[in-house]
Amino acid sequence: MPRFLRRAAVLGATAHVAAKRGERRAAEEAPVQEAPPPPVPAAAPAPPEDRYGDLVKLKELLDSGVLTQAEFDAEKQRVLAS
Structure with missing residues (x-):
């Protein structure tokens, strides 16, 4: 296998792994949607x-x-x- 093909394969694999890690981190860091605040009761x-x-x-x-x-x-x- 020529050298430039090996380099392309290594770069492709590295990019794939980095992309997967980025997706995982984004999912972990995604803000959790909070429930809406409870309604305010009428004034007593x-x-x-x-x-x-x-x-x-x-x-x-x-x-x-x-x-x-x-x-x-x-x-x-x-x-x-x-």
Whole structure:
């Protein structure tokens, strides 16, 4: 067998082995698709502690003159209804 044919055969075999190793590495390094995040549950009603804090803030706004009595009453009903 002439020398250039042996060289071609060795290069071909080397290229084949390298390609197979590259495929294997690519498969091992492929990113794993994660499951989609679970859906976010709907907001639960505010616990009584939060409602109490909201009412205190509203009272402070009423006392400082930022809210009128009618606005305070409307907001208080909204907080208590939630």
